[in-house]
Every structure is written in C-alpha cells, then in structure tokens.
Amino acid sequence: MSWLIQNAHVIDPASGLHAVCDVRLNQGLIAEIGQKLERGANTQYLDAAGLTLAPGLIDTRSFHTDAPACLAGGITSLCLMPDQRMALDDPALIEHARRLGGTHLRVFPFIAATRGLQGQEMAELGLCRAAGGVAAASGRTQIANDLVAYRIAQYAQGLRLPLVAHAEILSLTQECVATEGEFATRMGLAASPVFAESMAIARDLRLVEATGVALHIPQVTTAEGLTLIRQAGDLRGDASAFPP
Amino acid sequence: LQAASAFVEALVMPDPALPPLQAPAAIHTAAIHPALAAGAPAFPYTNLLGIAGLKPWEILSLLHEAEHWVETNRQSNKRHPALAGLTQINCFFENSTRTLLSFEIAGKRLGTDCVNMTVGASSIRKGETLLDTALTLNAMRPDILVIRHGDSGAVKLIADKVACSVINAGDGRHEHPTQALLDALTIKRRKGYLEGLVVAICGDILHSRVARSNFLALNALGARVRAVAPPTLMPADVARLGVETYTHMEDGLEGADVVMMLRLQQERMQGAYVPSLREYFHFYGLTQARLKRAKPDVLVMHPGPMNRGVEIDSSVADDINKSAIPEQVEMGVAVRMACLDMLTRARRAGEHA
Numbered sequence: 001m002s003w004l005i006q007n008a009h010v011i012d013p014a015s016g017l018h019a020v021c022d023v024r025l026n027q028g029l030i031a032e033i034g035q036k037l038e039r040g041a042n043t044q045y046l047d048a049a050g051l052t053l054a055p056g057l058i059d060t061r062s063f064h065t066d067a068p069a070c071l072a073g074g075i076t077s078l079c080l081m082p083d084q085r086m087a088l089d090d091p092a093l094i095e096h097a098r099r100l101g102g103t104h105l106r107v108f109p110f111i112a113a114t115r116g117l118q119g120q121e122m123a124e125l126g127l128c129r130a131a132g133g134v135a136a137a138s139g140r141t142q143i144a145n146d147l148v149a150y151r152i153a154q155y156a157q158g159l160r161l162p163l164v165a166h167a168e169i170l171s172l173t174q175e176c177v178a179t180e181g182e183f184a185t186r187m188g189l190a191a192s193p194v195f196a197e198s199m200a201i202a203r204d205l206r207l208v209e210a211t212g213v214a215l216h217i218p219q220v221t222t223a224e225g226l227t228l229i230r231q232a233g234d235l236r237g238d239a240s241a242f243p244p
Numbered sequence: 245l246q247a248a249s250a251f252v253e254a255l256v257m258p259d260p261a262l263p264p265l266q267a268p269a270a271i272h273t274a275a276i277h278p279a280l281a282a283g284a285p286a287f288p289y290t291n292l293l294g295i296a297g298l299k300p301w302e303i304l305s306l307l308h309e310a311e312h313w314v315e316t317n318r319q320s321n322k323r324h325p326a327l328a329g330l331t332q333i334n335c336f337f338e339n340s341t342r343t344l345l346s347f348e349i350a351g352k353r354l355g356t357d358c359v360n361m362t363v364g365a366s367s368i369r370k371g372e373t374l375l376d377t378a379l380t381l382n383a384m385r386p387d388i389l390v391i392r393h394g395d396s397g398a399v400k401l402i403a404d405k406v407a408c409s410v411i412n413a414g415d416g417r418h419e420h421p422t423q424a425l426l427d428a429l430t431i432k433r434r435k436g437y438l439e440g441l442v443v444a445i446c447g448d449i450l451h452s453r454v455a456r457s458n459f460l461a462l463n464a465l466g467a468r469v470r471a472v473a474p475p476t477l478m479p480a481d482v483a484r485l486g487v488e489t490y491t492h493m494e495d496g497l498e499g500a501d502v503v504m505m506l507r508l509q510q511e512r513m514q515g516a517y518v519p520s521l522r523e524y525f526h527f528y529g530l531t532q533a534r535l536k537r538a539k540p541d542v543l544v545m546h547p548g549p550m551n552r553g554v555e556i557d558s559s560v561a562d563d564i565n566k567s568a569i570p571e572q573v574e575m576g577v578a579v580r581m582a583c584l585d586m587l588t589r590a591r592r593a594g595e596h597a
Contacts (some may be wrong), residue, residue: 151516
C-alpha cells in the first residue's frame with residue numbers, strides 16, 4: 001500500500017527542505033519527496049494543500065499525556081515530567097506512564113530523582129531506568145539539599161542517566177511571581193532576585209564538573225543564567241537549556 | 245547499562261594532572277628480607293596500628309606464624325600459655341561480637357589474663373575523654389590493649405599515650421589490620437599463593453576499614469586489587485591507593501580469582517548513598533549468575549556480619565565449593581594469636597634475659 005501526500009507545505013529541518021511539494025510513502029516509510037510526483041497504481045491520495053507536513057514534534061517537558069491534543073498539535077513524542085498525581089519514583093509507575101500515550105504518542109517518562117519529589121531520599125533510579133525512564137528530574141522544584149543533589153549526580157552518571165534540573169532556589173522565590181527589576185517594581189509584583197536562578201544553575205554546573213553527569217535545565221529565564229550555561233561548554237559533561 | 249563500561253574505563257584511566265601511581269613493587273612470597281638472615285626479629289614492632297608501613301616480608305612472617313597456630317587450634321588442647329601472666333584488655337568503644345570474641349579466645353589460648361571493656365560499661369558514658377580513659381587503662385599496667393573505636397585515628401592517639409602494646413581492632417573507616425591479615429591467610433591457604441591473583445573487593449568501599457587494610461596488604465603481597473562499588477560508595481581518588489576501580493559489578497567480577505564482599509554499613513550512613521536495598525541487590529548483590537563472570541574456581545569471602553539478600557545471595561554465601569567465609573573466622577583466631585605473640589616477644593625476651 002502506497003500513499004501520495006500532495007501539495008503539502010513540507011518542513012524537514014534535517015535536509016533544510018522548506019517548500020510546497022509531494023511526499024510518497026511506501027509501507028509507512030518516506031520513499032520520495034518532490035514536485036508533482038506521478039500517481040502510481042494502487043496508491044491512495046491525500047490533498048494536503050494549506051497543511052504543514054513535518055517530522056513529529058517532541059515535547060521535552062510535558063506534565064500531561066493528552067494524546068489527542070498532542071497529535072492535533074503535531075506532537076508525536078513527549079517527555080513526561082515526574083510531577084504526576086503520584087510522583088514517578090517507582091519502576092511500576094514508570095512502566096505505567098510509558099503506556100499512557102496509546103498507539104501514536106510515544107511517552108518517555110522522567111524519573112522523580114527523589115522519593116515523592118520531596119528532595120530528601122534518592123529514588124530507585126537504576127530500577128526506574130530499567131523500566132523505561134530516560135532521565136532523573138527534580139520536577140517543579142529544585143533539590144535544595146546539596147548532599148542529596150551531589151549523590152544523585154554521582155549515581156545517575158554511573159547509570160549514564162541525564163539529569164533534568166529545575167534551577168530556582170526555593171527560599172528566594174517563595175510567593176514570588178516575577179524577577180526583581182523595574183518592571184516588577186512598577187507593577188507591584190512580589191519578585192525574586194536574579195541570583196535565585198543563577199546560583200541554582202551555578203551549583204548544578206559545578207556538580208556536572210565534579211561528576212561528569214549530563215544536565216538539562218528546562219527552564220531558564222535570566223540572561224545571567226544563560227551566560228553561565230554557555231560558559232559551561234568547556235565542562236566535561238553536557239549542559240543544555242531550553243530555549244537554547 | 246552497557247554504556248557505563250566506557251565510563252568505567254574513563255575512571256580507570258589515570259588523571260594526567262596527578263603524579264603517577266606508586267606501583268606496588270614486584271614481590272615473591274618466597275623472598276625474605278636479608279636482615280632476617282642476620283637474626284633480626286621478623287616483626288620488630290610492639291604495636292599493630294595498621295597495614296600501612298609494614299614491609300611485605302613482615303606481613304608474610306605474621307602469616308607464617310599464624311599458620312602454626314591454625315594447627316594447634318585444631319587440636320583438643322588449644323592452650324599454649326606462652327603469654328602467661330600478661331594482661332590483655334580488649335577495649336571496644338564500638339559494638340562488636342565476633343572480633344571481640346576472636347581476640348578474647350586468642351588471648352586465652354595464649355594464657356593472657358584477658359578482660360573486656362565494652363562501651364556500655366565504660367566511663368565514656370560518664371563524660372570521660374578518650375585520653376583520660378587511655379591513661380586510666382595504662383595505669384592498670386596492661387601488657388596489651390586491643391582497641392576498636394568509631395573514629396579514624398583514635399587508636400593511634402591512644403597508642404601514643406600508653407606504655408603497652410596496642411592492636412588496632414578497627415578504627416572508623418581507616419584500618420582493620422587483623423582482618424586484612426586473616427583474609428590474606430585464607431587466600432594463601434586456599435589458593436596456595438597471592439601474587440598475580442585478581443581480588444575484587446565489592447560494595448561499600450567508602451565506609452570500609454576492611455577494604456583499606458586489604459588494599460594495602462594485598463598490594464604488598466603482589467595481588468591485583470579491584471574496588472567495585474556504586475559511584476556514591478566509591479571514595480575519591482581511590483585509584484591512587486593502587487586499585488582498579490569499577491562502578492559496574494559485572495565488569496569488576498570479570499576473571500576474578502577472589503571476590504571479597506563488604507557489608508553495606510547502613511549504620512554509618514548519613515542519608516541515602518543507594519536508593520533502596522532492593523536496587524542495591526539488583527545491581528551489586530553477589531548472585532550465582534553474576535559470579536559466573538569470575539573464574540570457575542573463584543573464592544568468595546565476606547568479613548561478616550553478612551546482610552543476606554543485600555550484598556550477597558544466600559546461595560552464594562552457603563556454597564561450600566566457593567565460600568571461604570567460615571574459614572575466615574577460623575583464620576582470625578590464629579592471626580590474632582600470632583599478633584599477640586609477635587608484638588610481645590621482644591618484651592618477654594628482655595625480661596627473661
């Protein structure tokens with residue numbers, strides 16, 4: 001069975017293609033991309049004029065696995081944050097989370113780095129990884145205890161498991177809704193200092209240097225934080241942030 | 245987890261920034277130091293505070309003496325009162341059953357007046373400082389103090405203040421020399437030799453004085469020593485102690501002649517070094533399946549007390565073809581008799597002269 005998708009706005013970052021053209025599929029695989037492709041025998045057609053055709057998007061930081069919503073938005077894979085009704089700190093919960101996407105949405109669960117995301121005791125990272133977890137994440141809060149964070153970094157690196165860290169010092173950001181500055185002052189918003197983020201990033205980058213663990217910081221909101229991450233390019237491990 | 249082997253290799257690679265490792269000198273167990281031929285004492289010390297500083301031939305002379313006591317301990321009359329009249333105090337500031345008993349039996353078989361002072365009965369509870377306790381004990385004119393203490397270095401501190409022989413029965417996470425000696429003796433008797441044997445020491449290296457003493461003793465005797473532990477239980481720069489490090493149990497067991505398991509010392513742990521006992525057993529527990537990576541005639545050892553189902557599976561611990569665990573306990577008494585004898589020999593000879 002072949003498919004011919006016609007007149008789609010094709011976006012393929014890998015090859016740099018960004019044009020209106022046709023795409024032929026054989027047995028579910030892309031066989032040909034080009035203008036005005038021949039209609040063959042035994043082929044189904046789809047007129048995609050006005051629609052975008054692109055590789056499935058990957059949501060690297062999702063809190064829900066709503067498959068219809070994801071697919072409607074072009075998302076075919078997502079990384080599920082561990083902050084679920086029950087924190088994803090157990091192999092059985094990881095196993096369950098992997099299946100939440102159904103047939104078309106692939107779910108890659110992040111393991112709760114600490115039990116119940118409480119920031120105190122390391123979760124069973126090895127068993128959770130074996131169950132399909134792809135990274136150890138601190139969830140919506142930072143692991144405030146430096147010793148716990150250090151041991152998790154060591155242990156995760158032994159398993160070759162990346163860390164996903166929330167970079168915000170809780171005691172500095174409680175009740176705050178903005179970063180300190182003229183805007184927050186003018187609007188009368190409770191604000192936290194810039195270093196509430198940059199100090200947290202600096203600590204985690206130091207852990208990368210000490211242990212070699214791969215680190216991803218999914219949320220960066222200050223220029224100072226971004227600068228630190230850029231400077232960390234020389235470190236032994238990997239550090240990344242979104243947006244890059 | 246395959247990817248972790250690359251990480252392990254990276255760990256084993258020496259850091260170019262550090263000075264080169266002090267390679268253990270090639271030693272033949274048959275080699276005896278030239279000084280011995282001239283009639284010098286084989287073990288010229290009055291204290292045994294650690295394996296550090298001992299020469300290979302000195303370790304071997306202790307093992308040689310211990311071999312002799314193994315034989316006498318197997319006879320019905322085990323009493324050889326060479327040390328009759330000497331006072332031995334076993335001063336244990338940390339809970340112990342087997343080591344204390346082993347030292348007590350060793351002393352009694354040699355005829356010492358052997359008394360135990362355990363922490364529950366001591367004045368430490370009443371606020372006395374360690375040095376005051378040491379001076380009090382010293383004033384009772386003992387000939388031998390056998391000391392165990394929870395702090396690294398505490399035994400040396402006491403030894404500097406007293407006039408008698410001091411044996412370190414374990415200080416913090418520093419050294420436990422008689423354990424390393426009894427382990428070496430067990431291996432030597434089962435394998436016949438030590439040079440070139442691959443010995444994998446696995447588990448809680450970080451908190452283990454047994455591991456540190458064994459690194460020193462086995463290296464001195466020419467074995468190839470491996471440290472196998474999760475990254476959180478592997479002390480920093482442990483490779484500089486002359487061991488190969490592995491964070492993967494399977495890789496660490498590959499081709500091993502001897503596997504020495506360590507107890508997961510939960511009582512010394514502040515916070516979690518490993519997530520759970522079931523995860524620890526899953527990745528680091530010694531099972532028959534994992535043991536297949538080692539040589540077919542592998543010897544399994546454990547200093548005790550064992551946590552079955554945590555660091556060692558019962559079927560391995562009870563495997564009479566592989567396990568030397570009960571034998572280690574037997575060697576313990578013999579090694580401790582040898583130490584008590586050798587450390588007091590010069591003093592006894594001096595009085596008789």
